[in-house]
Amino acid sequence: MVLLKLFLSYFKIGLFSFGGGLAMLPFIQEELIEKHGWINPAEFVDMLAISQVTPGPIAINAATFLGFKINGVLGSAVATFSVIFPSFIIIVTIAHFLERFKHSKYVKWVFDGIRPVxxxxxxxxxxxxxxxSLSDIKGILIAIAMFYLVGIRKINPMICIVGAGIAGVLLY
Structure with a gap:
């Protein structure tokens, strides 16, 4: 039964989330924390941190991580498959019809409406x-420093992640 709940939860997340992994986070939070109670808010942030520093899309990494936590390797496989399956169906369908409707003003309006969402x-x-994450001054300072280094100075994010990890060890 838990595998079915895992499948349905991640299928819904994959189906109704537009804009990539970060845009999925409110849906993931609602499903994992509020609806099913599979993780708490602190574990959610840890899951995001792990999902961000491992190669691949955040939504897939998070699904794999949580699936494993819930039901081992089989849970990982179910959660990962179910979060990507809706996108696969949608992309195949769009690719089939895109050539016919790509100049439609209605299609343009739909995408113009989705962007702000x-x-x-x-x-x-x-x-x-x-x-x-920003519960004390140390966390706030690390966040400001990383924003400055990555966003303004254009320093490689991997260098900044390693630096933030070292700062966390030293400060905490």
Whole structure:
């Protein structure tokens, strides 16, 4: 029964999330923490951190991580498959019809309407992660430093991740 719940939860996340992994975070939070109680908010932030530093899309990494936590390797396989399966179906369907409708003003309007939603979802994820991660001045200083180094100075994010990890060890 847990595998079916895992499949349905991640299928829904994959089906209704536009804009990539960060835009999925509010849906993931609702399903994993609020609806099923599979993890708590602190574990959610840890899952995001692990998902960000491992190669691959955050949503797939998070699904694999949580699936393993819930039901081992089989849970990982089910969660990972179910989060990518809706995208696969949608992309195949769109590719089939895109040539016919790519110049439609209605298609353009749909995408124009979806873009602000994606920004809002990413903002919601930022708020959620910020609320959990920025609980003291040390965390705030690390976040500001990383924003400056990656966003403004254009330093390689991997170097900054390693630096933030070292800062965490030294400061905490």
């Amino acid at each position: 994606v920004l809002g979802l990413i903002g919601s994820a930022l708020y959620l992660v910020g609320k959990q």
